[in-house]
Amino acid sequence: KPLNLREIPIPKDLALKLSRNPQILSQASTDYGHIIHENPFAVLEPTSISDIANLINYSNSLPHSFTISPRGQAHSVLGQAMTQNGIVVNMTQLNWYRNGSGIVVSDCDVKNPLGCYVDVGGEQLWIDVLNATLKHGLTPLSWTDYLYLSVGGTLSNAGIGGQTFRFGPQISNVLELDVITGQGNIVTCSQEKNSEVFYAVLGGLGQFGVITRARILLGPAPTRVKWLRLIYNDFSAFSTDQEHLISFDRRNDSNGADYVEGMLLLNKPPLILSFYPPSDHPRITSLVTQYGITYVLELVKYYDTNSQANITEEVDNLVKGLKFVPTFMFQKDVTYEEFLDRVHSEELILRSKGLWDVPHPWLNMFIPKSRISDFNEGVFKGIILKQNISAGIVLVYPMNRNKWDDRMSAITPDEDVFYTLALLHAAKEMDEVKTFQAQNHQILQFCNDAGIKVKEYLSGNKTHQEWVEHFGAKWQQFEERKAKFDPKRILSPGQGIFQ
């Protein structure tokens, strides 16, 4: 029998913070995916950390607990921040009560920034963390492509992007956390202190506790970036060059790139060419038409006034020997901030066309390096190119596993180098959602049949057995941590792991 919160007497001080305003309930019942909808009983608008702890404690005190889901920006795509009949915690609300103390940069020597860090509330947005740290000449080192995501939300997944090959995912850049566990305990944790909570929560899909503060490592901030895109007509040359670029870091060679990603340009709509000079559009379109599929290596080199004199030479050295199609190298010179916040400009354009708040049947996964060429043949050239449906944005780039910490909950393939694939579809209507979902399913099935041991990222909608397989050798530990830190299985039910 589903729990009916109407039948439970809610303590008055807690009830005052709960909203059942239809508009607020409706917001909490959807996310960026616009595919899954779950109706919460109420939304907690916390005005302090204790409000969240009190809510969790109250749920624990009942013979039949209710579920609680922290909601950062709800930029999940499969209902991960929702709960049916439970209570959603609107984390953003905390920011209003921080009195400006949501982001505090440590007092440190910018010239010798080893040991500089920033303390940020779990509800804070990465864009605000960037702006606050830049004022001190400092910056976090590892980023997602889009910055209007909450710190607690990305740290619950991993937080990956073009800097991950060098600095690891965002979870590898956390020095300390404050967490309210599923038992209602407020815990400060790090690698040294309460380390089990620390490792459980990072990449823990919200299953073990609510992150209310994260201490994030900082480094010196560059001021400008050289931003390059190189187009390839051959996958093997493209992936060999990507792997070469990320290997600088394994060799501890500081002459490497600061960011490496990649994407497909396919001879099917939408062919997005906004990065490239309009005068080059005809020859790029012609190349894409000729080959059907081309691959774009995206790399970035940071610089500032001290390194300005050498930057052209450094970029030349970096691209020397890379096997892109001759003359198909394009570059921009932009501020560091403009580069990091690049997706926001796209967001504004999509919003103006009514194309931002639409269904997003995304597929994200990690693919072991040893099978990436089979993946190209079967998925890129096979399923994606051949099927008569639009492709959306397809990102593909490698990262180094030694920058991930296996003690954390996040899951990767076993190999030293693995690729991330992001298939970022936007659908116009629900029928199209089904078409894209069928394709996503087909891709996973292809990998399964071909024995390509992929790991999904940001996944959802799995059966219990599929979750067990996803975690593989780490399932037992994940389950034990749940029993220890959230024994009543209260937190983040939208992930569908334990409910």
Ligand SMILES: Cc1cc2nc3c(=O)[nH]c(=O)nc-3n(C[C@H](O)[C@H](O)[C@H](O)COP(=O)(O)OP(=O)(O)OC[C@H]3O[C@@H](n4cnc5c(N)ncnc54)[C@H](O)[C@@H]3O)c2cc1C
């Ligand atoms: C346009 C766009 C671009 C993206 N780009 C990238 C990218 O480049 N790299 C990448 O790694 N990801 C990317 N993502 C995915 C994104 O990192 C995840 O969806 C992340 O969860 C978003 O954060 P959020 O604040 O919206 O989290 P939510 O969707 O609100 O929550 C995600 C999960 O975390 C839990 N949670 C939320 N806050 C907390 C907290 N404080 N403590 C504990 N648990 C919490 C929720 O209950 C839920 O289970 C992108 C998403 C979008 C929409």
